[in-house]
Amino acid sequence: MFKGGTLNKLQDTGSLAVVEAIDKLEMLYDAALAALRDAISAFIRDGSLPNAAERSKGLFSYPQLSVRWDGKFSDHHRTRAYGRFSRAGQYSTTITRPALFREYLTEQMTLLESEYGAVFEVTPSQQEMPYPFVIDGSDLILDRSMTAGLAQHFPTTDLAKIGDGITDGIETIALGTASLGSAVSDLPLSHFDALRTDFSLARLKHYTGTPAEDIQPYILFTNYSRYVDEFVRWAGEQILDPNSPYKALSCAGGSYITAENADPEKTLSDLAWKKHQMPAYHLIAKNGQGITLVNIGVGPSNAKTICDHLAVLRPHVWLMIGHCGGLRESQSIGDYVLAHAYLRDDHVLDAVLPPDIPIPSIAEIQRALYDATKAVSGMPGxxxxxxxxxxxxxxxxDRNWELRFSASSLRFSLSRAVAVDMESATIAAQGYRFRVPYGTLLCVSDKPLHGEIKLPGQANHFYEGAISEHLQIGIRAIDLLRAEGDQLHSRKLRTFNEPPFR
Known part of the structure; x- marks a missing residue:
């Protein structure tokens, strides 16, 4: 069990340097995680209950990072979209998996320290780790008879405390971050606290079939599995190339491909990915700046779900490179559509982001997708x-929107729509909500208004010629965006009271 003397030592407060603060976050987190797992093990073994007094001191608590700025010193870059204080005060958040987020935390904290003279403090928080989040990855074995007792005696998930109030601008205080024994709440330091982050990390493994640690910061979404086949083949070539920046491919279902065991065809024949709703494939770069491809399937519900969870990892960009129906007579099958606006008839986000709120295009993304199309296709401007x-x-x-086209034709015409799908606007709206740069480049697979519908034979012929080029355009766009660095993140996505962390 977690000893009281060690707990008191870890609770020592005071101003910390960035590295010291992150080290202490890891120490507190690891200690609380071990304490909770040990307590669960003791309960399973002989019914021992956790010590209430120790719990009140933060025995099972997430660590809390607090950042203070007195408002006197400021030398920040006005053009940067993050790493900025909106006003003087104390900002706090709870942290989970600090080792996973170490690079991100280092970047954000270093900016605040160097440009504002911010002061850091690390303490146990009032948020306890729910026991379901710590069982995975341990050697604990539970059965149904134990869950009721665990829920009664150990911290469990309270959905009333897990949400997106901060990132949606609804909450203006950092919930659950008052210091132990204090009722004072602070301003939000980040968009997601530890509870919300752990909730999504658990869901990501369930939906994608891969560990969160392997997810890369540059994300491609597709709505057709054939893009996965092409991506895996291309990734295999990259891994075998000694001059490539990539070192491994993590696949849905558990496969992990390196230069020593690269066999794309075997990976493609492995059906383990079928157990997962939205299988993901991560081309891991040596510097951590690789590419993730997620096959989100069809529909706005899947699109919303995966973005809800990927957002906690603070990716640099996500792009949709799926298929669509072309709505204009002048279009041909195999043409591309670069979305610069969206008609949001998906409805899955209406409660948190009303459809009359405009979703702006992001200039850097639009330019990268356009330039990548020119480069890969070999066509001049x-x-x-x-x-x-x-x-x-x-x-x-509605997948069968064609059956009610007479009711929606005027709406399509008024919007000057050129294409229709079931995911792109949802992904863009989620990027807008979560401040993740977003873009859409679709490929016309059919023209339902002009008699060119998607039939099995025609589909196979189209797929053979279009998929490789389309995927390579998405990859080239990521190469261009990666070179943008900090400038990729747009100020136009900031709210009035934006948390300092990206």
Whole structure:
């Protein structure tokens, strides 16, 4: 069990340097995690209950990071979208898995220290770790008869305390971050606290079939599994290339491919990914700046779900590179659509982001997708416009929208829509909500308004010619965006009272 003397030592307060603060976050987190697992093990073994007095001192608590700024010193970059205080005061958040987020924390804290003279403090928080989040990865074995007792005597998930109030601008205080024994609450330091982050980390493994540690910061979404086949083949080539920046491919279902065991065809024949709703594949870079491809399937519900959970990892960008129906007579199958606006008929986010709120396009993303299309297709600027159409994309929650087209034709026409799908606007809206730069480049797979519908034979012929080029455009766009660095994150996504952390 976690000894009281050690707990008191870890609770020592005072100003810390960035590295010291992160080290202490890891120490407190590891100690609380071990204490909770040990207590669960004792309960399973002989019914021993955790010590209430020790729990009140933070025995099972997430660590809390507090940052103070007195408002006197400021030398920040006004053009940067993050790493900025909106006013003087104390900002706090609870932290989970600090080792996983160490690079991110170091970047954010260093900016606040160097440009504002911020002061850091690390203490146990009032948020306890729910026991379901710590069982995975341990050697604890539970059965149904134990869960009721665990829920009665150990901290468990309280959904009333898990949400997106801060990132949606609803909550203006950092919930659960008052120091132990104090009722004072602080301003939010980050968009997601420890409870919300752990909730999503657990869901990510369930949905994607891969550990959160392998997810890369540059994300491609697709709505067709054939893109996965092409991505795995290309990734295998990259891993075998000694001059490539990539070192491994983590696959849904548990496969982990390196240069020593690279066999893309075997990976493609492995059906373990079928157990997962949205299988993911992570091309891991040596510097951690690799590419993740997620097959989100069809529909706005999946699109919302995966973005809800990926957002806690603070990715640099996510792009949709799926298929769509072309709505204009001048389009041909195989043409591209670069979305610059969205008609949000998906409805899954209406309660948190009303459909009359505009979702702006992001200039850096638009330029990267356009330039990547020119480079990969080999067409100069004038010719590329013959295949690349910029315009409004309709995202519908009804796969059979064609059956009620007479009711929606005027709406499509008023919006000047050029394409329709079931995911893109949802992904863009989620990027807007979570401050993750977003973009959409779709490929026309059918023209339902002009008699060119998707049939099995036609689909196979189309897929063979279009998928490789489309995927390579997405990858080239990521290469261009990676070179943007800090400038990729846009100020236009900031709210009035934005938390300092990206």
């Amino acid at each position: 004038v010719e590329v416009k013959q295949r690349l159409r910029t315009g409004t994309v309709v995202t519908s929650d």
